[in-house]
Amino acid sequence: MTSIVSGLQGQPPQGYPKGYPFVAGRNNIIASAKHFVGEGGTEKGVNEGNNISSYDDLERIHMRPYLDCISQGVSTIMVSYNSWNGQRLHGHNFLLTEILKDKLGFRGFVISDWDGIDQLCEPEGSNYRLCISLAINAGIDMVMVPFRYEQFIEELIYLVESGEIPMSRIDDAVERILRVKFVAGLFEHPFTDTSLQDIVGCKMHRDLAREAVRRSLVLLKNGKDPMEPFLPLERKAKRILIAGTHADDLGNQCGGWTATKYGSSGRITIGTTILEAIKKAVGDDTEIIYEKYPSTETLARQDITFAIVAVGEAPYAEGKGDNSKLVIPLNGADIISSVADKIPSLVILISGRPLVLEPWLLEKIDALVAAWLPGTEGDGIADVIFGDHDFEGQLPVTWFKRVEQLPVNAGDNSYDPLYPLGFGLACNKERC
Numbered sequence: 187m188t189s190i191v192s193g194l195q196g197q198p199p200q201g202y203p204k205g206y207p208f209v210a211g212r213n214n215i216i217a218s219a220k221h222f223v224g225e226g227g228t229e230k231g232v233n234e235g236n237n238i239s240s241y242d243d244l245e246r247i248h249m250r251p252y253l254d255c256i257s258q259g260v261s262t263i264m265v266s267y268n269s270w271n272g273q274r275l276h277g278h279n280f281l282l283t284e285i286l287k288d289k290l291g292f293r294g295f296v297i298s299d300w301d302g303i304d305q306l307c308e309p310e311g312s313n314y315r316l317c318i319s320l321a322i323n324a325g326i327d328m329v330m331v332p333f334r335y336e337q338f339i340e341e342l343i344y345l346v347e348s349g350e351i352p353m354s355r356i357d358d359a360v361e362r363i364l365r366v367k368f369v370a371g372l373f374e375h376p377f378t379d380t381s382l383q384d385i386v387g388c389k390m391h392r393d394l395a396r397e398a399v400r401r402s403l404v405l406l407k408n409g410k411d412p413m414e415p416f417l418p419l420e421r422k423a424k425r426i427l428i429a430g431t432h433a434d435d436l437g438n439q440c441g442g443w444t445a446t447k448y449g450s451s452g453r454i455t456i457g458t459t460i461l462e463a464i465k466k467a468v469g470d471d472t473e474i475i476y477e478k479y480p481s482t483e484t485l486a487r488q489d490i491t492f493a494i495v496a497v498g499e500a501p502y503a504e505g506k507g508d509n510s511k512l513v514i515p516l517n518g519a520d521i522i523s524s525v526a527d528k529i530p531s532l533v534i535l536i537s538g539r540p541l542v543l544e545p546w547l548l549e550k551i552d553a554l555v556a557a558w559l560p561g562t563e564g565d566g567i568a569d570v571i572f573g574d575h576d577f578e579g580q581l582p583v584t585w586f587k588r589v590e591q592l593p594v595n596a597g598d599n600s601y602d603p604l605y606p607l608g609f610g611l612a613c614n615k616e617r618c
Contacts, residue, residue: 188254191217198259205291208259209370212379216370219255221266221299223281224248231592233505234267234305244270253290261294261366265326267302276302282325295327295362303329315341322351327359387456392563399557399566404579405611407554416532416553417613418573422469423491427484428476429525431516432536433496434461441538441559442503449501457562460496460534467568479521485528492552493529494571495522498536512589513542526550532571536560540585543604556581573613580610 192198194217196210209216224244228235237244252263263286266275275281276298286292303321304311311317314334318341321329331338345351367373385391409416432438436457442449458466465474477484484490497518513519514535525531532553535541540556548554556579557567569575585605586594596607 188219188251188258191219191255191258191260195259195261202259203293205256205293206259207261207294207366207369209261212371212375213382216261216366217255218262218264218297219252219260220264221268222252222263222275222286222296223266224270224275225266225268228268230510231508233508236269236272238271249285249290252286252292256290256292261369262297262328263292263294264297264299265302267299267305274305276326277306277320277324279324287325293362294366295359296325297328298326298330300330300332314338315345318342319345319350322355322359327362395561396563396566396569399560399563400569400575401578402558402560403567403570403577404556404558404581404609405553405577405613406556406585406605406609407548407551408611408613410549410552415613416530417571419492419494419532419571421467421472421572423472425473425475425490426464426468427480427490427493427525427529428461428464428474428496429478429480429493430496430521430534431478431518432460432498432534433478433494434459434476436562437501438498438536439559439564440561441499441501442507444501444561448503448506451500455562458564460494460564460567463564463566463568464494466565467572480525485524490529493525493531494534495525495531496534496536497521498557499538499541502538507538510589511542512539519544519547522547523550526552534567534571540583540604542589543585556585576614577610577612580608581605583607585609 194215195208196214198208202208207216224237224239225234227237227239227248229238237248255263265282268275270278270281282296286296298321301311303317303326304314306317306320307313314337318329318338322342322345329338342351346353346356405417428434435451436459437444437449437451437454439457439459440449440454445454461476468474475484475490497514497516499515514522522531522533526533527550530552531550532555533551534555534557536557536559538559543554555567555571560567570577584594584596584603584607586592587602587604591602594601594603
């Protein structure tokens, strides 16, 4: 994913000084690599939790992407809320200064997360002066202070004048912040070019997003009999049932951090739902029946060619997503079961991560697609399930069988996944 840095900032020219921030011009913006470091390896996957590991593992697994970001001239790096072996990253001088700045040679600026320094004392933020001292002396250059900025300024001045924070630390922070501002051209052009707003969400952008959707879909099952694939679907089918909590819900397709921090269900922005995309993709004579929760009468019909059931997670972000059960929410398994018992079914799973797929449920369904969080362009799903494009996606993580297996990683001695890392079917003859 580190290629997004050059996508945002532009590509540094040959011979550009290693570790120094780079921004190509006014049509580019500074990037922030986040969150440093180890949040992806916290105990039991808890948000803002504790990463218990050796330094070698922390460097080998979790720091590795930052090396690539730094080589691309990333301008800022944001500190993580998590701890490493019990010590909060926002106060970790060894990792922020000795490693990130000195060993890795990062020359941009280090920024805190929202109110992140408050976590350096208990109760959080109760001794604000101590929090500021620990964070700045650890190597944080810019602090994200949403509310107590006047107190922050007063306390910081006191800490510098008393010598608790050396002026050399302030000089380092100011130098780094100014370096990024100069590179970004903020002194020549202090404001953004608002005319660029006109192209945000234009057809070219939506076409690219649509391509990203179809290329990220992972086909996990295609037919109860491998010799008789269920996909691609027949777009001229006589009658199709569309069901499930996520079939006609743009907010559910987008997930968290969309319009608001935690996201929400419903038509929260401009886009195309899965239902709308299917309606556009099928033949003129095809009848679409849409029922979020199909009635007994509908399921008893004998004239429905096949069903498409879209279920999954409601939007979430950060700790609100912590979940020890990982079952399909909103009665998703029950909806799948009731439909698949009666009608040949494709299930589209909308989620930010693998969820529990019980064997009895998998046996019932004819085809299964992991669509992750496809966002606004539901057309990308229709492009693939009706055969205009083939499936390309492969699992970027192991899909577990039971939550009791977690954490599970490729290479474990007891590796026994439902679907292994890198798994993904296609509909062409070579792979199906």
